[in-house]
Amino acid sequence: MKMKVFRRETFNAAHRLYNPNWTDEQNEATFGKCNNPNWHGHNYVIIAEVEGEINPDTGYVVDMKILKKIMQEEVCEIFDHKNLNLDVREMQNIIPTAENICVVAWNLIRNKLDTKLNLKIRLYETERNFVEYDGNV
Numbered sequence: 001m002k003m004k005v006f007r008r009e010t011f012n013a014a015h016r017l018y019n020p021n022w023t024d025e026q027n028e029a030t031f032g033k034c035n036n037p038n039w040h041g042h043n044y045v046i047i048a049e050v051e052g053e054i055n056p057d058t059g060y061v062v063d064m065k066i067l068k069k070i071m072q073e074e075v076c077e078i079f080d081h082k083n084l085n086l087d088v089r090e091m092q093n094i095i096p097t098a099e100n101i102c103v104v105a106w107n108l109i110r111n112k113l114d115t116k117l118n119l120k121i122r123l124y125e126t127e128r129n130f131v132e133y134d135g136n137v
């Protein structure tokens with residue numbers, strides 16, 4: 001019997017969406033406000049969706065203490081109150097869109113999660129804009 005469990009965490013971070021291979025005009029036209037040269041921030045919400053069998057010994061799909069610890073140590077502590085363009089090694093040379101942050105976060109969490117469990121990450125950049133990634137390439 002497969003079951004899904006969810007854990008929500010938050011972090012705040014600054015970024016600028018900017019493609020160094022483009023002119024200022026192209027960047028402005030594509031990225032708009034997120035192209036602001038002096039940076040701006042978002043209150044990100046990250047939700048990990050973990051799917052697996054219920055362990056008959058614990059009644060859990062995954063121990064939420066463990067999932068919480070992985071999300072906090074692998075993502076929140078690395079991204080929170082940072083400039084994603086400048087401060088975060090995992091984001092170097094990556095345009096810090098919600099899509100790309102979500103893929104990086106998925107990989108960081110996946111590396112620490114039991115391989116028997118499926119993982120999907122949903123990332124909200126605003127209340128209205130959000131993305132999902134489940135490892136499919």
Ligand code: NI
Pocket residue numbers: 015033034040041042
């Ligand atoms: Ni932005």
